[in-house]
Amino acid sequence: DAGVTQSPTHLIKTRGQQVTLRCSPKSGHDTVSWYQQALGQGPQFIFQYYEEEERQRGNFPDRFSGHQFPNYSSELNVNALLLGDSALYLCASTRRGGYYGYTFGSGTRLTVV
Amino acid sequence: SQQGEEDPQALSIQEGENATMNCSYKTSINNLQWYRQNSGRGLVHLILIRSNEREKHSGRLRVTLDTSKKSSSLLITASRAADTASYFCATRGYSGGGADGLTFGKGTHLIIQP
DSSP states (O other): OOOOEEEOSEEEEOTTOOEEEEEEOOTTOOEEEEEEEOTTSOOEEEEEEETTEEEEEOSOOTTEEEEEOTTSOEEEEEOSOOGGGOEEEEEEEEOTTSOSOOEEOOOEEEEEO | OOOOEEEOSEEEEETTSOEEEEEEOSSOOSEEEEEEESTTSOEEEEEEEETTOSEEEETTEEEEEETTTTEEEEEEOSOOGGGOEEEEEEEEOEETTEEOOOEEOOOEEEEEEO
C-alpha cells in the first residue's frame, strides 16, 4: 500500500518565479495538509484541505495557495518566490475525524536562488 | 508559529538506556501526537494521545499527557541505535472549520551511542 507520494523531490527556482508541488495521499485518506520545514526547525502548518476546500490555514501569506482534486490529491502553489521560501515542503494525509495520525510524504526540497 | 517547546533540544544516551523527552504547548488541544524524523525527510507517526487520556503505551513507547500543565512526555525504553532521530510533538485542536492541522514544536534530537 503506497503511502503519501510527493513530487518533485528536489527543485531549484529563481527568486520571483512560481512553483507547484504535488501530493498524492495515502489510500483511504481524504484530508491533506501541507507544512514548511526550515532547516533545524519543526514543520510549520500552511493549510489543510478536505472535500476540495481549504478548511484551516496557518500564518502564511496569500502567495501560498493550494488545491485539492476529486481524487483527494493536492497541489501547493507558491507565487513570487523569496529566498526565505527555501525549505522542505511536506505533505501529510489523514482521515477526517480528528483522532487519527498523519502519514507524511518524504517532502520536496525547494531551493530559491 | 510554533505551539511550544520540546525539552531537551538534544539528548545523547548509551544504547539500552531509556530516553525521555518533554513537550510543552500553549493552547487547548483535541489530541497530542509524537512523530520521528530521520535525516530531515518525512515524519513518521509514533503515537496519539487524546486530551481526555493521561497515559498511553505502544511497544517501547510511553506517552503521558497533563492538560492542566499543558505538557507531555515521551519515554523510549531500552533504546537502540535505530532510535537515533529527531522527535517532535504536535498538537491538534479544533476551530470553526473542524479539526485543525498539526502544530509542531522545535523537536528533540536524540542520539543513541552504541
